[in-house]
Amino acid sequence: MRRAIVLLSGGMDSAVTLAIALSRGYEAYPIIFDYGQKNIKEMTMARKLCEYYSLTPKIIKADLTQIGGSALTDDNIPVPHEKTSDEIPITYVPARNTIFLSYALAYAEVISAESIFIGVNARDYSGYPDCRPEYYEAFRKLAALATKKGVENIKKASEEGITTPLILTPLIYMSKEEIVTVGATLGVPFELTWSCYESGDKACGKCESCLLRKKGFREANIEDPIPYRE
């Protein structure tokens, strides 16, 4: 069976991405990053999602509080409660997806995974640089060169443009509405996902991540099963 690594954040996008990988017949190997995120509810939900699908996640510790520079990892930078401007927000974590994909690339090499799924989205998103299609095009080229397989690829068939492992971003051009619709079709348990930048029993309903999620469910005309404070 073809193996795929799936990066799980606890949010709904990565949950839908996992469902997509499974629907394509992959044997899924979820990775959950314990990166020192303040919001530990994300990891709890990601683990619950794995339980739901009877998958054992690989928990990789990659402590980004060593680096800092983001409201999500640095205790000295508060998480904004509302969207403030059109700039890249302070919730951006420097080079986070590059670091996560690098670990995934290493793990893919060790377990001979054919693909790496990451649920990034460049339509209804926060403008993070490492969510854009051109970034993933660049990472695909890097991945094709970075590993043993890369060397073999080049030796054997550089002209064929083989790029293993494949870096797959099935949601990248979807709207949040489409993501919700696809997830509902595939039976994703949205009650086991969490998008709010804060932890707690109820999502705040006001942060940028909550706003994007609520918009997706509203436009898809599907009820969001998680509770909101407002």
Place this chain on the structure above:
Amino acid sequence: MRRAIVLLSGGMDSAVTLAIALSRGYEAYPIIFDYGQKNIKEMTMARKLCEYYSLTPKIIKADLTQIGGSALTDDNIPVPHEKTSDEIPITYVPARNTIFLSYALAYAEVISAESIFIGVNARDYSGYPDCRPEYYEAFRKLAALATKKGVENIKKASEEGITTPLILTPLIYMSKEEIVTVGATLGVPFELTWSCYESGDKACGKCESCLLRKKGFREANIEDPIPYRE
């Protein structure tokens, strides 16, 4: 003063790279990775080198034993005592340089470093895929897109091909002889570097890394100040 991150391994190549960065007038920010390497002498030497240059290294924990797949990180895979074949050796650590550069990229963003120096070499080397020039070309393109700066770069001057931070590999086309010669010219304290895959008071003198180092000093006609068992 322009800031540069310099990746330090404890080996002579990264020591020469640090000296080159300093010689170019950069304010150097060394990073030492505590990645679960069996050979702890590397880290000791890298710290000593920083002391020599009165620099405070950033120690980043990035535990690659979680990933495994290499003789350098996996307790179940012994380090080979001699070079065995022309294949990529088992000392190759899956995606190590990609992971290290990703952290460096994140840190560069946080401290506004202009450049990242890495002392890789693609002439007298072990054939690791992530030491090859084409890999670095791909990483440069990735780095130009991966961060906030990347987005600003593209907005402001995509046509000018700005790629900050610069990923600099000054040794990549040098022979080991040249590396030793350049290092000696710049006054690198080679006694504070360690290349052997094993720890101990004396280098083994037989592993691939020792052989490459000894060849460099011999051809440069410079005495290697570290002791060898043979």
